[in-house]
Amino acid sequence: MSDEFTAVGELNLTGAHLGADFFCRNGKFAEALLNLTDASATTLVDSGLNDGAAGSPENSPPTVWPEPGRLILDGFAHGRISSRGQINVSRRLDWLALQPRTPFRPYLQLATIVRESGDSKGALRLLERMEDVRRIEEGHGPVART
Amino acid sequence: MKAEPRLAPTGSKCGLSIPEGRPKSRRRTNPSFTSNGRVYLTCAQIDGQLDCRGGQLRNLGGEALSAYRAVVRNTV
Numbered sequence A: 001m002s003d004e005f006t007a008v009g010e011l012n013l014t015g016a017h018l019g020a021d022f023f024c025r026n027g028k029f030a031e032a033l034l035n036l037t038d039a040s041a042t043t044l045v046d047s048g049l050n051d052g053a054a055g056s057p058e059n060s061p062p063t064v065w066p067e068p069g070r071l072i073l074d075g076f077a078h079g080r081i082s083s084r085g086q087i088n089v090s091r092r093l094d095w096l097a098l099q100p101r102t103p104f105r106p107y108l109q110l111a112t113i114v115r116e117s118g119d120s121k122g123a124l125r126l127l128e129r130m131e132d133v134r135r136i137e138e139g140h141g142p143v144a145r146t
Numbered sequence B: 001m002k003a004e005p006r007l008a009p010t011g012s013k014c015g016l017s018i019p020e021g022r023p024k025s026r027r028r029t030n031p032s033f034t035s036n037g038r039v040y041l042t043c044a045q046i047d048g049q050l051d052c053r054g055g056q057l058r059n060l061g062g063e064a065l066s067a068y069r070a071v072v073r074n075t076v
Helices: A089-096 A105-116 A120-137
Strands: A006-012 A021-023 A028-035 A040-045 A077-081 B034-036 B056-066
Touching: A077 A105, A089 A105, A089 A120, A105 A120
Parallel strands: A006 A028, A006 B056, A021 A040, A040 A077, B034 B056
Antiparallel strands: none
């Protein structure tokens, strides 16, 4: 689903098992609802959410993700993210925020991947955001941090 | 390739003109293709790759692709 692949409408991949990559680099999902509930793939290959080798943007045109509320990642299991560049945690947090609800599993999953990539601070940021989201959903404020 | 809207019974091995629902070879929908309507791959088992590069799946207001519990051995 890459190279300017375009989707309009719902892409329902609930429970789908991909034995290799979910390849959506430069895919266009702006008019789609992408449902990856309980789907699995070895690697998520996208574009626009990683930094280039020297902190520069990637060369590939970015994946155009669905509008807020139209990306469902709960239970989407993937062992790693595209090896092009360094995972940009801020952009990934914005990506997770596209979900209609804020389930915790995608945060945990991403934190694991980020930690395994060597970015322990980034992993901690993800877990902190997850905790903030949880507290807000429970009617509490975010945790005060110095 | 231009795929017409096609219905396949839920629970069948595969839709979208994939014979016997279990193709052994690489499935290519590339170069660019357009599908207007719903494509069913519900519970499909694809032993190779489902290559949708550059294609378009369109079904405004409905499912453009239903791949519930599909198994694709290689890349999508």
